[in-house]
Amino acid sequence: MTAVQLAHLYKTFTFNRGWGRQRKQTEVTAVDHISLNVPEGQAIAFIGPNGAGKSTTIKMLTGILHPTAGTATVLGQVPWRDRRTLSRQIGVVFGQRSQLWYHLPPRDTLELLARIYDLDPQDYRKRREVLVERFGLSEFWSTPVRKLSLGQRMRAEVAASLLHSPQVVFLDEPTIGLDVLARQELRDLICEWNRQEGVTVFLTSHDTGDIERVAQRVVVINHGRIVLDAPVSQLRQQYLSEKILSVQFHTTILPFPILSGVRQLEATDYTLKLEIDTRLMPIEQVITQVLQAGSVADMAIEDPPLDAVIAHIYTQPAEERSP
């Protein structure tokens, strides 16, 4: 069964500039003929730099925006036509726009949502218990949202979007602004929900880490077009095989040996930044070498930034890209 289907979805925006005779209309294409099928239960990551068309696509799939051309269905319904009926079956989280009541505890928002969605009181209570337990909401259940940390807030936000048991969840930049730990927690929760409840997850992000850990499939878009549509395992192998290792030392370091698959991005007396191709060189081995080079003060392993991944995709020949 297909949960989400996009066929040549196309969206342009018209901007008016200036006044009177100088008034000009410019058209900007935000989504450029995107076609896509998402089977039920899949977790798909929609990634791309800012302004690539991710949010516009989500807004069309949730019925907020009407497309210029093309069609889309979510659970068999056309979102912008059947917005209200569809809204009972989908959940949406906008990372930048909260639906929680700022001055009240999460409890109150959930109570209200139960009314908005006409949930049966008994079903609601059962569902609430599950969410509170799974999302660890009990520790801040009665604390006004304004006093919560961003991580806690996002957990409550996602839980709230799941209250009416939606079959498809759209998460627009859910991890934005979160610290490493909170980010990891939220990813695990989304992942768990997807695997255990079979909820279809449609996630946008510009963080490569989100994709690797949550999604099974990744769609990279840029300038409104699909650049890559592949299983995450392929992305991991081909484009995310590189890690960045940054090290700080207490003492000046000995010259670092040349290893195959390791590129020195930066080296000073006290710091070292390496790009490691993990297909050629396991990361453990590099770390062993680093420890021998001097007394380590701090160390961090990072994913390559999304820009680098996209640049990488563009340099690949086209036939290698298609799955």
Next chain:
Amino acid sequence: MSLLHKYGLHKYGWIAWTSARSHVAYLGEVIARTLFLIVILYIFLQLWRVTYSETQAQQLGGFTLAQMLWYLCITESMAISAPRVAQEVDQDVRTGALAVQLIRPMSYPLYRLWSSLGERCVRFSLNFAVSAVLAFLFVGAIPISLTGLFLFLIVLPIAFILDFLMMFLIGLGAFWLEDTTGLVLIYSRLLWLLGGLLIPLELFPESWQPILRNLPFATIIYAPARLFVHPTWNDAIAILLRQGVTLLILAIGVQWVYRIAVQRIHANGG
């Protein structure tokens, strides 16, 4: 020059000038407020036109219809040009900015006074310019003598200073009160009602008039407007006398409260 320096007038004059210039940007807001003034002055015009015709009087409380509208156009300009002195002082007290001001070689009350005067002059002139045009269109000109204008221009700044002192005093309330917005509102509404914003004191009940005339509210709003439409030396002297006494009392009051407040800062470390 030396006199200027002795009293620090060069410094405070500059503050007023800077504040005035920064409020010329307010011009845009005044244009947006033109509609406000059109609506309110038109309503006043109708209210009084009907009142005059129903009572079949040429004059009410000594005002002709034209004088009444010019009176209201001044009081209205006064009311909507009031700077937010109390709110600013309240903020300075709560954020500790006042304690910081204390280490500057400058008197905080005088700094606030001059910057509020600069702001108010700009705002009043702009609002008055617009409402004068409207009054002229609605009822035509009223006779104004040079003497009248001169008297008005003496009384007006004193009214501004009196209003400032009242607001400053309320702002200092922040040292003792959790919230001064209520006081600010009560003051402004009392000023409007008892100061003759909507209706000149002559039309109040006979027995109230002597009391109202001597309250500070009347010296702030009623007095200058009344003098503008009805300039006489006798009235001017009486008004100046009242303003002088009020000024003295308020200045002493501010001085006293301010000193207690500053002692609190020194005692509590701000």
Next chain:
Amino acid sequence: MEVKPMVIKAMSRLLNYLGLATAYIRLNWHAHLEYRGAFLSQLIAMLLNNLMWVAFWVLFFTRFPVLRGWTVQDVVTLWAIAAAGFGLAHAIYGNALQLATLITQGQLDVWMLYPRVLLPHLLLGRMNATSWGDLLFGYGVYLGFVHPDLVHFVWFVGLTTAIAALFVGFSVLTGSLSFYLGNASALSEQWRFAMLSFSTYPGTLFEGGIKLLLYTLIPAGFVAYLPIEALRSLSWIHAVWTIVGSIAVLGVGIGVFYHGLRRYESGNLMEMRG
């Protein structure tokens, strides 16, 4: 036989909506009580402000007892009806005053994702604190100053409800300008101000072209004239016209909102969302 199920359906929908509205009102109260000091002082401030105006009119009428047939009772009734209507409107539908901001900041998005009719749901989202002051003042001053009998009081309740509908419609109308003009908050503010000013002076003062304006562009005649006349002599005609006016303004407001919403859905408002 087919009519009955439809009526039942409509009733149950209405009840459902009332339940939702109650839930929002409760939540809004809770949110405001988080800052009860500020809430209370706003409320009292509004009471005082309105009382100042009543004091002005009492003063005015001690000098001039009758103004085009209206006495101080009538003008105080006018203030009571206008304040209670405006207060009732925004105490419940506080978001009507926020509409311009919601539109320009793209915050309608969140509201569009709920399985509820957009406008009546969205308007519930916020409560305007000072409006409770207006509401309290309106009923307080009517009961305390005018001393109505039961019949008049019932009429008063009905008329203020109609006026509330009118104010909701008017706020929605002015707020919806933002769909067309970008950030039109300054303009809608001026328009609202004109409406409020004309709504608080006796409607009998105005004639000619202005009168036409007061039943169209600035529909203050439905607040400051018709309901007062209705209440003075329990005149059905004036009451009916008041209600007709309210429904018309509400209808225009709703129409303009949904027309503008189509622009929002086309996404071409994006330029101001940045």
